[in-house]
Amino acid sequence: MTNTVLNMKDIVKSYRDGEAQRTILNHVNLTVRAGEFVAIVGPSGCGKSTLLNIAGMMLSPDSGEIELCGQTVSALPKKKWTRIRKEMIGFIFQNHQLLPYLKAGEQLSVLLKCDGQKVQELFGELNIEHLIDQYPARMSGGERQRVAIARAFASDANLILADEPTASLDSERGRHAVEMIQMEVHKRNRAAVMVTHDERVLDLADKIYKMEDGKLMES
Ligand SMILES: Nc1ncnc2c1ncn2[C@@H]1O[C@H](COP(=O)(O)OP(=O)(O)OP(=O)(O)O)[C@@H](O)[C@H]1O
Ligand SMILES: [Mg+2]
Incomplete structure (x- = not known):
């Protein structure tokens, strides 16, 4: 089990819903190894973001x-x-979470002490070199999403978690972003879990789990 990066064992999570208690995650298990890219699909509200x-x-x-x-x-x-969290996890959030007072390049260089050449390289790979000196407020949703992806790659995190990384991208850019995640996982032997609604990128994942009634099932 030495190369297991993430191991979630028997996870239960419920939220209070008025009088009742709603169980969102009902004894969920998930193991992700180094070099493995896992996708999780399921209807809206089923608990994917909660799990991530x-x-x-x-x-x-x-x-x-x-x-x-x-x-x-x-x-x-x-x-x-x-x-x-900072050392081991690179998180690509459903709502980006860039810091408004830092330019795109600084999200990597200041927060992660990433050198200028690496910032250039990563932005180049994601075709967003022109955004390095731009503030988040002046970027589109899709541009912010790609900066968030670059930031997750820039850390040395073993585990990359991506919550709908293609949500604000057109299908071509969305696929490219997920291809980047796949490449990062396979090349640098990281582990990644991606939540997505986008069926068109599922072929890029090594394993697909479906979330239903608080359970994960491999599909
Ligand atoms: N802080 C909270 N308090 C109470 N209920 C919550 C809270 N956060 C989430 N929920 C509920 O838990 C359920 C799962 O939410 P979650 O965000 O994990 O869904 P999801 O599968 O990511 O959905 P989507 O695909 O729309 O992003 C939803 O029904 C939501 O209303
Ligand atoms: Mg969600």
Whole structure:
């Protein structure tokens, strides 16, 4: 099990819905190895972002364990979560999450201490070189999405989590972005989990899971 990057064990998460308690994740298990690109599909509201946020230590489960590279991180005190997130996880959020006061290139150079040449290289690969000195407010949704992808690649994170990375992109750019994730995973032996509604990019994933009634099933 040495090359297991993410191991989610028996994860339960429920939300209070008025009087009732709604179970969103019902004893979910998920293992992702180095070099593996996993896609998760399922209807809106079924709990895909919830699962990804728990994997990325943005949200704690009601019960269950999360291991990153063999370490049971869910057992660590909350104040250690930030550092683990920063070191081990590159997150591409459904809503981008770029810092408004940093130019696109600075999102990598300032936050991740990435050198100028690497920033150039990554922006070049994603065809967004012209955005390096641009602020997020002056970019389109799709442009911001590609900067967020570049930022996830720029970290040395073992695990890349992408919540609908093609949502604001046209089909050609969307496919290109997912091809980049696939290449990053295979070339640098990282692990990635992508949530998507976009059936046209599913062929790029190594494994596809369907989320239904709080469970994950391999399809
Ligand atoms: N903080 C919260 N409090 C209460 N309910 C929540 C909260 N966050 C999410 N939910 C509920 O949990 C369910 C799963 O939400 P989640 O965002 O994980 O869905 P999703 O599968 O990512 O959907 P989409 O495809 O639309 O992004 C939804 O029904 C949502 O209303
Ligand atoms: Mg979602």
